[in-house]
Amino acid sequence: MKYRAEIDGLRALAVIPVILFHAGFEQFSGGFVGVDIFFVISGYLITTLLIEDIENQRFSLFDFYERRARRILPALLLVMLCCIPFAWAWLPPQAMKDFSQSLLATSSFSSNILFWLKSGYFDSANELKPLLHTWSLAVEEQYYVLFPLFLLSLWRFGKARLFWIIAALAVLSLLLSEWGSRHSPTANFYLTPTRVWELFAGALTAFIVQGNGSKSNNALALSGLAAVVVSIFTFDENTPFPSLYALAPILGTALILIYANKDTYVAKLLSTRVFVGLGLVSYSAYLWHQPILAFYRHATVEQNTVTYIVLICVTIILAYLSWRYVEQPFRSRTRINRSRFFWLTSVAIISVCTFGIMGNASDGFAKKRNKTLFKDLAYNSSRLGYIKCPEALSKTTPTLDYCHGTSDKPNALLVGDSHADDKFYGIAKALNQYQWRLIGNPACPPIMGVNFEAANGIACTARLKKIFTFLENQKSIELVVLSFSHAYPLDSFVAADHVQSKHSPLDAVIEDIDDPLLSRVDTFYAGLERTLKFLQKLNIKTIITIDTPELTFFPVDCITGRISCHFLENDVLTRQIIHRGQLEKLATRHTNIRIYDPIDLFCKNKQCSILRDGHTLYRDSDHLSLYGSEYYGIDFAFWFDQQGQ
Structure with a gap:
């Protein structure tokens, strides 16, 4: 698949509003749509790779899952392991128990289900949950597990029919999302059935671009960028989401992917060094930002804008370091071969899950602290x-x-x-x-x-x-x-x-x-x-x-x-x-x-x-x-x- 610098720039456009939204910058009240932009990009890239591999008869399900594991697990496990000592130092037993449960759920890519059962995304208490943001990784991983199987099983019908089957499923998911936004908003926000249409939107975009190539159309590319930017600055926690409102950032992202070729104003903007650089480290930045902000909020009540700006800078620095020294090496099979990769990740997963099991079973290690005092906090x-x-x-x-x-x-x-x-x-x-x-x-x-x-x-x-x-x-x-x-x-x-x-x-x-x-x-x-x-x-x-x-x-x-x-x-x-x-x-x-x-x-x-x-x-x-x-x-x-x- 040909590299498109503007897609890395689009990742930056996704991650920065998410970070600023979680840091409490009210101007970015709709910054949470950055996750939806990521979903479209993921659907687009994964589907493009799958189509190319299947058409060239080189597709291997095991290789696909290994590539996904190499892309996601190393940086994620690093962040989870780094969270544990801070959680031990700062979290009271109930919060420690919740954190332990989130370690287990994140390791099994089911944290979206855990957080759905626990609370709503916009609840103020969620600002204190270090791994809240992993719900979106769970949605993506659940998609990655099932979508290749779905594509393979229906490939015999031909690409044109497959396109319309995916389109029909996307519409059904969107309608379910619209209904869920009114009747079950928390489940609607977290669960895959009401989110999968956003990934399908990326998949449909991949079919379009793979068949016709990306186009240069300044008007449509600018319209897509405008739809994304307007969503970021005008949506807020009172916007039913996802729902028909989510069409704005989703279709906006699709328009950019289809029509923002390198000759367009949008592509030139997104291909600048700043946007591309932030886009390259966007995954690590997304992983680091929530734990940093959550533990800071646990550590102090006195919060101010300057400190949040410093924390965002720390996030970007850590993102660069983990991209350079963790993401890049682990994605290379020549630097870290398959057996070493699975051995290292298995040890990390076992360590995280062991701590999670112990923390959950011991009610957040309550006996190691003043249990009576902490028990008084429950009401x-x-x-x-x-x-x-x-x-x-x-x-x-x-x-x-x-x-x-x-x-x-x-x-x-x-x-x-x-x-x-x-x-x-x-x-x-x-x-x-x-x-x-x-x-x-x-x-x-x-x-x-x-x-x-x-x-x-x-x-x-x-x-x-x-x-x-x-x-x-x-x-x-x-x-x-x-x-x-x-x-x-x-x-x-x-x-x-x-x-x-x-x-x-x-x-x-x-x-x-x-x-x-x-x-x-x-x-x-x-x-x-x-x-x-x-x-x-x-x-x-x-x-x-x-x-x-x-x-x-x-x-x-x-x-x-x-x-x-x-x-x-x-x-x-x-x-x-x-x-x-x-x-x-x-x-x-x-x-x-x-x-x-x-x-x-x-x-x-x-x-x-x-x-x-x-x-x-x-x-x-x-x-x-x-x-x-x-x-x-x-x-x-x-x-x-x-x-x-």
Whole structure:
């Protein structure tokens, strides 16, 4: 097959947006389409080689698989082996177990299935998975295993008929992808049946070019490049993908392969030294970038653009080194013969899989660390035996994410957002003279008369109305505890989880229904005051909890010894100064409410810690662990009794 420099340039156009997208550069919001460009290129190149070998009667299935193994395995195994010591140093047991599973899945080219079962591609937690990107290698390898067999079995029908058979299968896969984007988006993203049409697009392109040669057509080549570039800069995580939207980068890539011959503007651009150089190391760059970014995110919360640029440069340097000293030697049968190649790769695969099996079987080597502390990071309230809410609350639209209790006839409610959810276990257990129910929704504070849409897009207004309507219709409720985050009306978040996810309080809509010109702070606490008046009218005892301290670090970082588990009380009070001041004003105006301050649970002599009695009180940077909830509940119950409630 004749070498085309523009194809290496096209690889660069694929890999750079992927890296920039994963590094969080928002301008490249559709950078993930780089993977789709790779799929088309792979389909094109593999099919071209297969057609030439079959037509010249030199095709060997074993030789084909060996060439694929030489192309993919050495650099991949090197990256996986290099990941292991960093994972050992930085990953907590659950993340280590997940990593161990991904080692096994990647080694068997089934990681796309593993990540499909685990989560969605755009989930923020996926930024922390070092081998997430190997899902695309799994799709390609599954294709490589089956496509030669498919081609051989149907070759007798002739190339023309074979072309249309592949075209029909591509259309079916595309239609399945369009359906999957609406009904099963995670499976649609990861699994081969809804991705294979992209590889088939490359195969069909190979039939066209192999039969007619590549053409020089500036208009069509530029159109293809424009379709790819527009996709990179306009698509984002809200774009259903893959789906009919994916036709833009797929057909754009096909147009470049067919019409961007060396005389076209596009070919000249893609054949420049920079593009070709990046294209040559694109496979290694793709392999290195995700582990580097993921381990950096595990290592620190404080992230900035300059550091990401440095990490991208490190990625390119490592990519060059692994291309020069691993990819190139292993692809040469004269430098590394067949027996040596299989011996070396077998040893590496056995080593990776052995570690993966041990890590999975030992729950991430939990016994070699402080198992109790790491166990505290897990949070699962579904096993606590709570009674589900009636369907009127939990099933009818809009649904509430939090709605369960200790009794189907409650006389006490804990109302709020996720900062109520994490305290319910402890309060309900410690103050068990009441029959409790938790009711609320993440990111939805209990404020009335406010148009509120959370920073993560959750529409809270209708949910809050549903909660207050339920309260108004209940005659048995004697006590309501309001618990919620204080950060909604502020200018920025400080909790490490929010900083990492790049959410901002300013992304939330907070508008007073009666007076839209009120400031965000005044609107928020005016809404809270309406809630208090509403509860007072119903003659319900009301308690507001001052928010627990937010952490500027992740608990796992202090558990693993990377940073201190301690922080200053003054820093907490400074961050909460608006919250505390506003609650103090409300308490002055409404003497029938009580305010519970948990600061002394975490802070002694101006020093604070998330550790108590061999346990961690937090499961992340702003939510309590189950142990922390129980610890909180005991103090809350003691305070409650002291109030004479």
